[in-house]
Amino acid sequence: MRKIVGLFGYPVAHSISPVFHNAAFKKLNLDFTYLPFSVRPKDLKKATEGIKALNIVGMNVTIPHKTEILPYLDKVSPEVKEIGAVNTIFNKNGKLVGYNTDAIGFLSSLREDLKFNPEGKSIFLLGAGGVAYAVTYALIKKKARKITIINKPHQMAESLIKHFKKIAKGCTFKLVDFSQRNNQKLISQADILINATSVGMNPKDPSLIKKELLSRNLLIFDVVYNRETALIKAAKKRGLEAIGGLNMLVRQGAASFEIWTGKKAPIETMKEAAENALANK
Structure with a gap:
């Protein structure tokens, strides 16, 4: 059965995350699909409960939900406790665990690009x-x-x-x-x-x-x-020397990918898909 991951945000139509995640799943022949979900703030609790109800594997979280979603999770990682915000959820045996991979993405880009x-x-x-x-x-x-x-x-x-x-x-x-x-x-x-x-x-x-x-x-x-x-x-x-946030986005996405799948993310495939998506916007 195909596994679902996705993105909670409001709005989400501009996001290129589905493009580079789905390219990564295709590259590794994984039966996953990444979908964007436009979730209004007033519906956040119900949407989060839906992750369990629909047996969704995981979710990225973006503006404006990164802090507001915390009370609806069963457990959070140490970095979430210190940062105070979530950008990744993993449905682990029916328990929703929150992570923050933004810091990983930022540091990876600092090191690689600058x-x-x-x-x-x-x-x-x-x-x-x-x-x-x-x-x-x-x-x-x-x-x-x-x-x-x-x-x-x-x-x-x-x-x-x-x-x-x-x-x-x-x-x-x-x-x-x-x-x-x-x-x-x-x-x-x-x-x-x-x-x-x-x-x-x-x-x-x-x-x-x-x-x-x-x-x-x-x-x-x-x-x-x-x-x-x-x-x-x-x-x-x-x-x-000056860089934008594309590699940070891809790197944080790759860390989420690895949490959900347990597989090493194909970084170059994800980066190429992200660059192409922006070029075609």
């Missing part, structure tokens, strides 16, 4: 939403020295810092008002600038950072994956 090791480094982080929580967790675990956080609204950044201070041994936080995001001194002190907001998903979105402030040795990581953002374009014009 050859960057966060240990002892200073980070300039834009954003304080669900992705920023996974990014911050990953940076702390890899012993980053300092994380400067900028977000609008300010209160979300305060909440993120409060959440992670208890596990951030050796890592200090600096909270900066959104209006000060183009502070030249702060940017020049950073080893890497990370955009963990959704700014850039729309082709008309401007860069949150002025091009002239992107200093010579600064690395740029933008989690937006569906296009080359204004930030990435500006960085490349300045001759900087």
Whole structure:
């Protein structure tokens, strides 16, 4: 019998996850299908119960459900307890277990694409939403020295810092008002600038950072994956190393794939399918 996995989100029509997961299943001759499910927030509990009722193998979870789904799970992994958000569910013998593979995807892309090791480094982080929580967790675990956080609204950044201070041994936080995001001194002190907001998903979105402030040795990581953002374009014009979030997306998807199937994910197949899907949008 064909096994079902999928994606809970609202909206989900834009997602390319079904494309690269189904390509991976085909590559390994696995009898799985990945389906997107548009789940309104008010229906989340019923939809989650449906995973058990329909014997669905697993589910990815995206905006706006990554934290709201937690009360409906039977168990969560250690990283979920520390991050406070779920992006992968595995139906293990009728028990729903939550995982977070975003941090894995982020670190894999940092290492492969930018050859960057966060240990002892200073980070300039834009954003304080669900992705920023996974990014911050990953940076702390890899012993980053300092994380400067900028977000609008300010209160979300305060909440993120409060959440992670208890596990951030050796890592200090600096909270900066959104209006000060183009502070030249702060940017020049950073080893890497990370955009963990959704700014850039729309082709008309401007860069949150002025091009002239992107200093010579600064690395740029933008989690937006569906296009080359204004930030990435500006960085490349300045001759900087800059990458988008496509490999992070594929890598977190590969980790989910391995949880569900117990098989090693065909990364290159998944990456090629994702790139083709974006090229054809």
